[in-house]
Amino acid sequence: xxxxxxxxxxxxxxPQGVVYLSSWLTENGFSTQLLNRYKKSKWIYxxxxxxxxxxxxxxxxxxxxxxxxxxxxxxxxxxxxxALSLLGKTxxxxxxxxxxxxxxxxxxxxxxxxxxYKWNVKVNYISSSFLPPKLGLQxxxxxxxxxxxxxxxxxxxxxxxxxxxxxxxxxxxxxxxGLNNLRPKQAQELLEACTSVKVKRLFLYMAEKAGHDWxxxxxxxxxxxxxxxxxxxxxxxxxSKYQITVPKPLENYE
Numbered sequence: 001x002x003x004x005x006x007x008x009x010x011x012x013x014x015p016q017g018v019v020y021l022s023s024w025l026t027e028n029g030f031s032t033q034l035l036n037r038y039k040k041s042k043w044i045y046x047x048x049x050x051x052x053x054x055x056x057x058x059x060x061x062x063x064x065x066x067x068x069x070x071x072x073x074x075x076x077x078x079x080x081x082x083a084l085s086l087l088g089k090t091x092x093x094x095x096x097x098x099x100x101x102x103x104x105x106x107x108x109x110x111x112x113x114x115x116x117y118k119w120n121v122k123v124n125y126i127s128s129s130f131l132p133p134k135l136g137l138q139x140x141x142x143x144x145x146x147x148x149x150x151x152x153x154x155x156x157x158x159x160x161x162x163x164x165x166x167x168x169x170x171x172x173x174x175x176x177x178g179l180n181n182l183r184p185k186q187a188q189e190l191l192e193a194c195t196s197v198k199v200k201r202l203f204l205y206m207a208e209k210a211g212h213d214w215x216x217x218x219x220x221x222x223x224x225x226x227x228x229x230x231x232x233x234x235x236x237x238x239x240s241k242y243q244i245t246v247p248k249p250l251e252n253y254e
């Protein structure tokens with residue numbers, strides 16, 4: 001009776017599609033021996049070292065991220081273009097539903113079970129602390145549970161962090177064009193906390209070029225834009241105000 005109550009409590013403790021981490025289960029009174037007994041009884045199955053799933057349930061990458069956020073207290077989250085897509089901010093741009101971009105702190109790694117599992121999407125993971133881990137995240141409902149994802153301002157800054165090698169600058173600008181209702185206070189806070197000179201200069205250049213009303217409320221004197229020129233591409237156009245060289249198609253974009 002007690003065994004049945006314990007396993008039922010376990011199976012009902014998390015939403016459908018969510019992975020159960022061994023570390024979290026141990027903290028909640030489920031020993032490795034007990035978990036192996038549940039496995040033999042076909043109540044749960046392993047999705048990799050340190051991760052379990054209830055029988056009959058299939059893990060989703062969102063459910064795996066939920067486990068990392070809620071059970072392991074990691075800052076790994078959907079960011080960049082993936083976050084903008086989830087928030088409905090990509091508009092007419094082509095949605096790359098076959099891959100997702102996740103960001104985490106410089107000291108955080110995706111667990112081996114997550115990296116090796118065959119999700120229905122390609123997972124791109126970027127480990128960096130160019131922005132504070134908790135700043136600029138918002139809660140987004142994903143069916144039976146909620147995830148922390150980058151808000152539009154942080155997401156665009158993450159896109160710029162990947163540019164120009166992993167994200168086209170013209171596409172970043174097209175994304176910026178769609179963000180006409182950002183909160184200037186929110187953008188100011190993130191820009192002041194950002195440690196990437198490239199990201200800050202590009203963000204301000206694009207916001208000004210797009211002619212957004214919220215840009216007028218930005219205080220550039222409080223944002224450290226570093227010193228010296230930054231050349232992002234060869235044979236580009238030099239923008240003297242922000243000391244950056246950008247691609248000609250970007251500067252000529254209308």
